[in-house]
Amino acid sequence: MPPEPLSGHAGDAPLFNRLCLIGVGLIGSSIARAARERGDIARTVVAHTRRPETLAKVRALGFADVVEEDPARAVEGADAVILCVPVGAYAGVMAQIAPHLAPGCILSDVGSTKGSVIRDLLPQLPPGVRLVPAHPMAGTEHSGPEAGFATLFEGRYCILTPVPNGDPAAVEKITALWRRCGSMVERMDAETHDKVVAIVSHLPHLIAFTICGTADDLAEETREAVLKFAASGFRDFTRIASSDVDMWRDIFLNNRDALLEMLARFTEDSHALARAVRYGQAEFIEDRIRRGRRIRRGLIERKQA
């Protein structure tokens, strides 16, 4: 089923009566904005955020019907709750809200790692609350409630990693939510998800953060020149590296095994290429460059590039 266009669907009944967003930075506020623009996602949107400054911003921006500073009160009476905080905060947030989740309520999230999310949420899940982990593959370099916009998820994938013996009806409702946000929804197990994002997103970020530091450590004179002549290669890396500190710290710590595995594979491969450079093995080098071009073509054919 293709995603639905983002425009008022007065005819369709809202999916949820009371949708509560725990965390309304870039991702949470974008969900709230999409819900407000469409009208067919939730009758009422409740927003909770931790810090008084952010609460004040959320009130001023006005994308939520109710702004609630107490997470326990925020989730009360909600038939859907979506966690939109850094993945390292899940266990603590869950301890606060779990006793207040209504029976039958759907608990979902948008976290960038999924094994850790199931690990941190499942043990605290009250009976009758239905867990549906999700990860929208959309984002920008910016964060906070000002950074969100209603069309952020349009045309992007959203991966659901349903839990074993979960409720199929709850998975369907979260699928419908993301389709109404404009996304293409895919399902896979949490382990596969974590490997895929480790190679397509987490390792590239680790590399980008690292190479910036490597450049920064060069002697003063060279560093000035590095900044001055940063060619497109380095520029692309540093665009990546401008992302949020807390979010990326939590992602690295919570996708540790897959990330370290992908880094180990990458390091082996980069050493093989370095060895070919050292010993002047032109054919090996050409082969590696050609493989890169092949993958690139694959991306273009899929229109993801």
Place this chain on the structure above:
Amino acid sequence: MPPEPLSGHAGDAPLFNRLCLIGVGLIGSSIARAARERGDIARTVVAHTRRPETLAKVRALGFADVVEEDPARAVEGADAVILCVPVGAYAGVMAQIAPHLAPGCILSDVGSTKGSVIRDLLPQLPPGVRLVPAHPMAGTEHSGPEAGFATLFEGRYCILTPVPNGDPAAVEKITALWRRCGSMVERMDAETHDKVVAIVSHLPHLIAFTICGTADDLAEETREAVLKFAASGFRDFTRIASSDVDMWRDIFLNNRDALLEMLARFTEDSHALARAVRYGQAEFIEDRIRRGRRIRRGLIERKQA
């Protein structure tokens, strides 16, 4: 001195009488096009390229006044010759043209490595011929004579790496050529140049080529998902990785020492970050992410991002 605008300067005398380009792919053909559009770079532009197919294309595109298949004849009577071939081809090309370079002629180039260029050209330099190595920091992912355009160098840096005891007047003329192409001209020694481009361009490309291969080696099922969900991180990497095979093979082989040094530094740094991930050292990770953001800000302030 700011770069001159790219428009006819009928008033200014051409810098050269007969400018010969050895190699007219992306870079060489862009110089030819800029010379033709401005009129104040050379009275006559001579183009040489190696393969009959490319020669036919160059004739059809019509950006050169003379198209010459024999490199020795191409350089005859030229007061400036610019090598625009992959850096691995320099020694062989120089052997063919050196006996035919006119005394007083300026020999320059556009190669992406500079230590190797001086190594390969200087021993063969006939007396009276003046060498001025140069590297325009501009390019696209595309190659060949069709890919060039007159404005490619506008607003970009061009680095000159003058040789010891070289002719200052020749350096001034090549500086003027690049300014008329719209570039900002900087000078540094070849060794510093090679280190700077190793970190800002060559290592990022080595990493990009490598990570594509790493992804390609993953089990069939995960690879499909990798291609499907390639998030922005991986997309930026693969954009880099779509570049020309011969050019990059030659760059890696001809900037070996600086490239291996930068890779070794980067690998140490990535292992330090990996170790922090393994042992859950949040502060170390945060520090690395923050450093990346600082460099990024540096780039933005310099308007290079």
